[in-house]
Amino acid sequence: MLSITEACSLNEDQSSFKTLKPWWDVLMDYLVVLMLMVSIFSGTLLIYKDNMLCLPMGDDPPNASAGTKNPAAFSSSDPPTPEPGAAASGSGAARPAPTTSAEPVKGGHSTNLDYQQYIYISRVCYQKALPWYSKYSPYLALMTSLILMVSSNFWFKYPKTSSKIEHFISILRKCFESPWTTKALSETACQNSEEAPRRLKSCPSRVLDRSGDEATSPCSFQGEAPFDMSEASSTTILDRKDGEQAKALFEKIRKFRAHTEDTDLIYKVYVGQTVFKVVKFLLILGYISCFVGSITFKHICKPDIQNLTGYSVFFCTHNLAFIVQKLLITYMVLVCLYGLVGIYTLFWIFSQSLREYSFEKVREESSFSDIPDVKNDFAFLLHMADQYDQLYSKRFAIFLSAVSENKLREMNLNYEWTYEKLRQHVSRDASGRLELQLFMLPGLPRAVFQMIDLEVLKLELIPDVKLPSKISKMSRLTELYLYHCPAKVEHVAFVFLKDHLKVLHIKFTDIDEIPLWVYTLKGLLELHLSGNLSSVNNKVIALESLKELKNLKVLTIKSNLTKIPSTIVDLASHLSKLTIQNDGSKLIILNNLKKMANLRELELHHCELQKIPHAVLNLTSLQTLDLKSNGIQTVEELEGFHHLRRLTCLKLWHNSITFIPPAIGVIQNLEQLFLSHNRIECLPNDLFSLLKLRHLDLSNNLISIIPQGIGQLELLHSFSVSSNKIEALPSQLFKCIKLKALHLGNNKLSCLLAEVGELTYLTSLELKGNSLESLPLEIGLCPLLKKSGLIVEDALFDTLPSDVKERLTEPEFAR
Template sequence: MCYHVALPWYSKYFPYLALIHTIVLMVSSNFWFKYPKTSSKIEHFVSILGKCFESPWTTKALSETACEHSEENKQRLVGPSSLPKHFSTSSEEGSPNQSAPAATPVKSSVQFSAEKLVIEVPAMTILDKKDGEQAKALFEKVRKFRAHVEDSDLIYKLYVAQTVTKTVKFILILCYTMTFVAAINFAHVCEPEIKHLTGYSKFQCTHNMAFMLKKLLVSYIALICVYGMVCIYTLFWLFRRPLKEYSFEKVREESSFSDIPDVKNDFAFLLHMVDQYDQLYSKRFGVFLSEVSENKLREISLNHEWTFEKLRQHVTRNAAEKLELHLFMLSGVPDAVFDLTDLEILRLELIPEARITAKISQMTNLHELHLYHCPAKVEQTAFVFLRDHLRCLHVKFTDVAEIPTWVYLLKSLREMYLVGNLNSENNKMIGLESLRDLRHLKTLHLKSNLTKIPTNITDLSPHLVKLVVDNDGTKLLVLNSLKKMMNLAELELHNCELERIPHAIFSLTNLQELHLKSNNIRSIEEVISFQHLKRLTCLKLSHNQIVSIPLSISHVKNLESLYLSHNKLESLPASLFNLPKLRHLDVGHNSIVVIPLEVGFLQSLQYFAISGNKVEVVPKQLFKCTKLRTLNLGHNCISTVPEKIGQLALLTQLELKGNCLDRLPPQLGQCALLRRGGLVVEDHLFDSLPLEVKESINQESGVPFANGV
């Protein structure tokens, strides 16, 4: 009984309590019960971190940027924010404003930067192709991991809760353990109620294990105190610093990757935890958060894949016999492109990180550039070259803000083609940048959805010669700005939903050609006002809803070309044939039944198309137009062709296919310039011609003559 009293209950159950304490503290140090919201993220992060640390691209990128001086970094183009102040304000050189991409302000420094590029790339291409692909995959993994983790702070909250739990547990263990330690003694006084048996009421007892048990508990308290101090320090660390925000400011200062973004929430917390282990990990990890680093990797892979020889194989000749190169959906513009010095046309499509370097100055034959959804950045030397040499520019965009601002400063530009949305969501015009610096621009082509002619186009009014607006079915309501463009010689308004000829056009006294095709024009009574436009020679009204030609058409005396195909005409007025200078008349694809006899008055007529109508008879008067070179009569109801067709000695193109003919007149042989390629007719009708006529038509046409065919 004395021994039982001398031994406290705590000493009996100490091993079991220690086991329970250990289990609780272990649980408070793990994330497994929150899987996959916490533990899987941490495991994934550690896995990515290890791969980023060991990646050859990390070492190569850091060693590369460590050699670059901060002054050189400013000279290198990385975006609009690197624009030197004096470059943005230089009006004399026509340099871009602050929102424009730029490079070095001094020519010598630009050349140094460009030379550095040439030296850099061969040094970096020693990166193994497999390592390059792995690095690209790491960039994608880091991007996805950031998007997955940065939107919450669950790991941080759970870590704080666990640390608080461990601290409270430590304090609780410490309190009751220290209380019971004091109660354990080697000597113990025992007073059992057994005097009637032994004759003694008090005993002096000793506990042989008390000494060791006390030392064991003191050691346990010491260990618990160490553990508790760590928990307290962790709490101090947790609440002393903003652990849900992580800045790579030092990394940005030490490297050229100035675009490494600051992160937040659980992503930031994990990086703070990594810093407690080794700050070098987060520094190397930051390389894979930089778009500049990713673009540099893409550039190296791009230049390795697209060599000069491969690019040369993709160069083609277009219909105008000009050398052309089309690059589509690449990560950038390969450096070898700028070594194609004989290239005349360069097309860049869907290249978001296109960068035009100073090496483009080697391409002295380049006069035409296409940027399709490609907001290209240019270095200053490259801009100066483009400003002085570029003649034609095509830009396709989704929003007008995507048009590079340096485009508006190409003072030598002759032609500009803009294709994209020029209206905002509320249908108000988004103003283009000022066009007044385009001093030599002659042709402007807009394919968009305008509701009015942009007012900034009037900046071009002193020198603009041709304006084309293709509105893609959006109704063009306001055209008053046209009145200020007095030097305009050619105007095209396509798919603008026009119902009448706009009155603003009658103020353009220098207008020579007017194209209003693909609208909803029903009446052209205003055509009488064209008599005041003394220089008007060409009028195109195809693909409309015109039902009649007014008699006043005869007042437009200088008209040389008239296009009225694909309308709803049923007849042609006699006054139409009182235009002495008319050389080109197209009334095809209407509902015309009769060709007026007055057609013979058009002595200057060289082209006459009336195919796709309901004509039954070809009047002999038509063959008085001896200057005819092209005569299209196909797809009508013609049963015979007059023999007088032989009077058309200059005829080179004759279309008769789709009629009710049973034979062709032999007089076709008198059309000395007519060849088989220019004669569009059914084969059996051609076979019905006399042999000598077929020989005459077949000669010099390259058609073999055999078996009477």
């Protein structure tokens, strides 16, 4: 026997699913349980009590036929009279009349049937005369109840929806119980209290983001929640564990949202199961209503056993007909209620858009203005949760807010990055200044602004950088790096940066990452920009006006420009160095360079220039020209360089120059010439007329002969011809007695002249990669040359006498 408790357990869902069960689903579950109880009770009665009792009839009724029932033919007032001695037994069969009686008893007649014959006839007539719905309707009701139970919870069990639902419920409950949710809502409630206006008035500072001019209160950043985690009361402070759990929740919700907003499978499955339940209700109501009224107590049975019993017609009664009929009527009432609730569910589903969910009310009540609306399965699940308790969606919305997440990250950040930990990351740069570099943090730790001795601050890939007024305490801060860090500053911080910041480095993907307050830093001396400034869809990406940068001396742009930005004209009167490093894009338009008359240093790298730009000839104040890696093949424009009388450094390295024209001699004030990594084969004599030349780099070319005229460069300090094809050195080279560095490596030298000993200032000599068999002994006469400055093969160094080797290895002060 199936107990009621066991039957009810079939309908029990996991307790966690109740969050997604609205009142109609709960009611339908209770109705299904009642239907199960009715069907199980009916089935149990049929198992234990279901029998028929049959008595023979003397004459066949005129309208009766075998296997049919004719209750109208026999009324309760005129039943066929059985033998008085035939009474129903405990098994449902009539007891036979005594055979010893000589006379029939008054009120009846003898049938001459024994007990076993009555049992046999009752069994045959049960199968032959009793309709199927009288025998099996309880079991049919039980089966349909189980189908309705399964269909009610199908979306919880279907593999493609169950995992999403379980994940959603798990996240929803964690969000509901999270201390971070309570903290955020409590701070919001505090903000909306009567004391809020007074607290807002107590915040006089202003915030500057990209506008530089507009000021807003730092207590209410645009698009942010108005609560301040740093001033939270002790009763709502989160410990580190709770903060990490809330941080993990934000990540889970982000992934779950991306996974569920793309499809509406859960919605379709729920709609499908609801439609199925309504259709099933109509079917159940249809067939039960057809036969429930046909279940009767009286039946006529005509079994083909007259040769055995002597009777062909029997009158039978079904002892459970009345109670089965009443139970089926009760079942039908429950089904009707079930169907009405299902119809209401369909009305609720199709009367509103359940695949869109707006947090408008939550945004109004909690002041979280950045909570996004959701759609598809995510929206449908929230609609279902609202039917259980709308507080769930309100608390869940906290974890959809980007501002809330940023505040949490800021709190966790301040827990983790203490002053002591930041001190461990402080180092000294090449200039000996104190430097702190922070990489890929969710925000800027407050402890940074306690480091008042910091001079260089590097921030990289930090999405939410806010520079508060506390930065004004960092009086030694002069250089700031913002690599993919769109920063906001308070007004007090902006005033401080305007006066104290001297060097600013910004790396960006989109030009909007450059804060507009940068263009108003009047005290800035150097600005280094790196990012995309090329044209997109025929729209030029332009910098803002630079005219407010009145003290800017150095401007560096690393981008893929096709023309010189027009905004640099604003700096024409005071800019002294301009560097443009293109990413292989061809710089076509250079007309704006003509207006930079006061420019002293110009660097154009990777700009795909095939020749020296004519615009350079107008820069009469130019001292350094660097055209590295441009693919320049000819330098005939050097003829016009006689106008550049202040030019002292010319860098044409890493190009494709094959010939140096004699016009090189017009640059009489040239002190440094870089021609390395080209294809130069020979050197003109005019090159050695540059008597002021101090540094000459001809390495990585195709030079085979060094002209004798090199001896004229008496002021030459550094000479490099490494990685060429030189076989012999001219003796005049060693008349350049002021040489400090001589690089001759990777050539075809077979010997080194003894005159090398006359280079008394030589500190660096590179000979490695030649065909030398020995070194001259005079090399030991170079007083400043040490073994560390002598770059040569070890085997070749070992050919020197021991006293020479000792002289080269002994410390300089020992000499």
